[in-house]
Amino acid sequence: MRFAPPPTVRVAEHPGGMNQVLARSFNERLIMSLLLQHDGMTRLQLGQESGLSAQTISVIVRALERDDLVSKGEAVRGRIGPPTTPISLNPNGAFSIGLHVDRHAIEATIVNFVGSPVTQRRSTLTTFDIENVRDALIDMVDGLLGELTAAQKPLVAGIGLTFPQRFEAEEEQAVLAYDFEQDLRAHAGLEVVIQDDVTAAASAETLYGQAKRMDDLLFCFASKDLVPRLILGGRIYTGSNPQISICDNQAWNLTAKNLESVATWDDLRVQRWIEHVVSKTTDLVQDLATFASVPAMILSAPAPMAVIDELVLHIRSEISTDLSVTGSRFGPNALAIGAAIMPIQTRFTANTL
Template identity: 35%
Template sequence: MRFAPPSAMRVVDRGGGLNQTSVRTYNERLVMSLLRRHGHLSRMEIGQHSGLSAQTVSVIVRSLERDVLVQAGEAQRGRVGPPSIPMSLNPEGAFAIGIKIGRRSIDAVLMDFVGGVRTQTHHNYPEPDPDTVFSLIQEDIEAIRAGMETDQRERLVGIGISLPDDVEIWSNLSSDENWTDINVEDRVARFSELPVYLQNDVTAAAGAELLFGAARELNDFAYFYIGYRSASRLVLNHHVYAGRKGRAASAAEQLASIADLEVSVVAAGLDAEPLSASPGSWPDYGEALDKWIEATASELSSSIMSMLTFVDVDRVIIDGRMPATIRNRLAETVGRKAAAAGLQKDNAPSVAPALTGPFSKALGAASLPFHSRFMVEQVGLTAD
């Protein structure tokens, strides 16, 4: 089955400062991919899932343990024969920086090898002026690295960047520099010796939910992201489809967005700044928010019903740059409206909120170096 999100659209790798964990053999990548998918597996289970011999599994596991990429759990007793020792990825095995560049803000995270967020920053700006944006990125990268222990810095394997495809519209704002002429990965690569990976922001967010969120155990799901620019992605056979040009057709781009909510909030005489400045905590917007949730849920429900005429999925994931309580309300309302519209058959997908939170685009960006350095595309009986 397909395991990971699509590879980064573009990569800049200057090749300096990378340690021995940068490049792994295919079979080592296969073992780590299985552990990421299943959480923990015994050596015997790794062999069953991968088709590798017991001796090969033992050699690989010892090598990965030596490089601190995997760790052994407590022995599981009570069965016939010797105790079973579960293996799992080591959170300290590798680290990556993820940065989301948006029209109104930047998010930066330091992620460990199992998706844990060690550091998280957020900056707002009125316009995406390139000098401001790259200055903030440099500050964040330097601050994140300064806050790491020496051995952790040695295991920092890359920087992932996520941003929208339509940056050309930013060029008509306040800056004299045209975003379409900027090589983002080259600019970021100036700030460190680490390789830089670039991906579409919604594709990256869907990948974060696939690897670390509510869809981790799913093979097929539809992903809807509601932000200032709403979009959707389709995940089939555990693979995010990003389309021929790295960006899937997004029916959700015509849906209600947080920009629509902002208009209603301002019209009601309320402060709209927290919508972008505080994605994890909004004030009570009362009727303006209630109406927006109902309208957005109605449009999402219609999109879901249309989608199901040509593709089957296990679940519909609702995500967005909003507090968890609002995301949960939106998902519940979508599910209710979809059921009322006829989504009641036994094999119909469930509707659930995403778990990665409002920083999912940065988390997805941080996963790009891990995918490139340590994972395989196909997980199953595909050992070399």
């Protein structure tokens, strides 16, 4: 089992489409890529951004409407000329399954075509070996598919599967080497896309999250480690040292449990973890500034939104640069959502792996 290379995270500023018949599929993906970046676009706007002719745009939009992948909004009147009608992705036009595997649990979700979670599940792993992980993944897929209607099941674009980039123990590394994609593909009859968890989350952030239409940014995921991904010119870079230790496994397990408590703000472990995340992130930003300049940073963590917002406030007060710091809105299940968005990106966008 090998991770796919990081995908391009956004379409070029002025992408160019082709009008040849054989390019029809690419042009459809190009239009859907533009609609992913915007909340609604008219045919005129789609033509201006894609470089495609008005006739080609009309043909593609009609085809996407027939497949229920896009829908029309209300016509905008009151301007010079005929009313304009915005076109948007149909949230129920496609669905995707995301599975995030960690040492102790599997986080899973189904997202719709606009990246919103439809259902979420979590399964604890009693032992971390190939057989147990495989069985748990298959059970999770069956459970998720069971929550969809008969009409929704054929609209599932695929399964996204993510793991941490590395595990510490040798027997845990064996799990990474196993071909779970083949087992899931044979069982569910769906295409399976695999990626390391933080890269998938960073890519999802640029497609549906806070980094829409951004070319350059720093994405960081904080848990036991601070794991950064640098995005430059629409490409994701991991670097030679892809993670920075925040605490050991035992401390993180206790902290993660306390993060789920309603008394989070009174917990000394959580407060200590917040301090360490802020310190490590501030150091990282300062180190990055010596060789690269990016306008924004997005921080994600398996924590309640209130904790992420608290982290962002502290980081903003500590850094001395003009870097814009924002918290991810995907919440505690960001890694599972990142996994689920991969099949949508692979199947429906013009981005290439």
